[in-house]
């Protein structure tokens with residue numbers, strides 16, 4: 564499989580192209596490589612599909628945002644052997660029927676306008692995951708209730724052994740034509756509601772609705788590095804299509820739980836450690852938590868409040884590049900409380916030495932400046 568081209572490049576637009584530009588460019592490309600104009604031309608066919616796939620993503624604000632965020636990886640989860648969600652031409656035509664209708668003045672690919680294939684609805688699933696699952700990724704299973712194509716009638720809506728019959732009122736066209744003066748007025752056939760077919764004996768399981776509600780388990784691979792607000796797309800796991808149309812997609816919206824110890828800043832993780840002012844002054848070796856366990860860290864002499872000790876590559880991997888962030892250990896200082904008499908004495912002595920140090924420094928400066936000014940006075 565060759566490397567996938569960037570969707571913006573495929574359509575020849577820049578990254579902030581608006582919906583109108585996208586549509587115009589896509590129409591141009593689709594017109595050029597349309598299978599009706601290039602029968603049997605494999606390359607044109609590939610180009611036509613490639614453009615449809617790019618347009619399908621970029622014309623949908625949600626998918627476009629995901630693509631901008633994750634690139635092609637945004638849609639890898641779908642599996643089921645489909646790239647970008649289109650199975651064949653029929654699929655493309657049924658998704659963008661309106662656009663092709665504009666080109667040719669009729670709907671291509673829907674075979675005469677009746678029993679129009681319709682894409683199933685997209686579904687949303689909200690999932691809360693643990694902080695560490697976001698950091699390392701996880702494979703999990705979702706259980707959802709959604710409509711499925713009825714297995715009893717295999718989606719025809721007719722009782723097994725029978726088949727939908729051609730509507731006698733519209734003779735299968737799905738349209739009802741009335742003559743009004745000089746005009747012919749077309750409307751949707753009331754008997755078959757535009758389907759062109761009527762079901763004499765409905766399927767007992769779906770009552771002719773072609774679909775039934777069912778519980779379904781779906782495998783989900785959460786990539787390492789996701790964060791609250793990340794969305795994963797599972798192609799074809801939405802509601803099933805109608806009349807042979809493709810299924811919609813399932814979007815999983817992620818929320819990442821907070822961690823007891825770590826706070827996330829992009830791909831870095833931050834944790835605070837408390838040190839006594841003695842430890843910070845003299846230096847020490849301490850154990851800090853990491854995402855995988857713990858690590859010993861050297862505290863240098865003279866560490867200050869707010870200083871940050873960096874543990875390189877101990878953060879969360881970037882969703883885009885896979886490169887890990889860092890762990891930042893932020894120092895918080897504790898001052899001693901309820902000191903004993905002796906401790907207090909020692910601190911007072913310490914303070915005395917500190918102020919002597921300062922006094923002698925000031926004296927030195929004073930003497931220096933004193934001599935220089937006396938020199939200048941001469």
Ligand SMILES: [Zn+2]
Nearest residue numbers: 730733752755
């Ligand atoms: Zn009819």
Ligand SMILES: [Zn+2]
Nearest residue numbers: 713716766769
């Ligand atoms: Zn059924």
